[in-house]
Amino acid sequence: GGSSSGAAASVCHGSSLAAIGTDTGGSVRQPAAWCGIVGLKPSYGLISRHGIVSYASSLDTVGILAPTPACACAVLACVANQ
Numbered sequence: 001g002g003s004s005s006g007a008a009a010s011v012c013h014g015s016s017l018a019a020i021g022t023d024t025g026g027s028v029r030q031p032a033a034w035c036g037i038v039g040l041k042p043s044y045g046l047i048s049r050h051g052i053v054s055y056a057s058s059l060d061t062v063g064i065l066a067p068t069p070a071c072a073c074a075v076l077a078c079v080a081n082q
Contacts, residue, residue: 004039004065005031011065012037018066018075020047024055028063038072040064046080 004021008031011019021028023041032039040063047062054060062079066072 002031003027004063005034008032008035008037008039008065011035011067014067018064018071020075020079021063021065022052022055023061023063024059028065032065038064038066038069040066040072040076042076042080047076048081 004019004023004027007016007019007021010016012035023029029039029041041061042063044058044061049060049062052060052062064072064075064079066075
């Protein structure tokens with residue numbers, strides 16, 4: 001995992017308020033941990049994968065990178081399927 005490292009670096013630096021990325025095997029969570037920010041992999045299907053190129057369809061999810069848990073929750077509330 002690590003394909004969302006650029007997004008994680010941008011959030012950590014403060015260039016972005018939050019970011020989204022795809023997570024199959026840790027590609028959101030690992031860069032978040034390396035940068036000291038929040039990496040959230042929500043339950044499968046909670047955020048639409050429409051437009052995402054599938055790597056492993058049953059594992060791919062859209063994840064959120066944010067500086068704080070509260071910010072990650074706010075982003076999730078905006079992008080979650082309702």
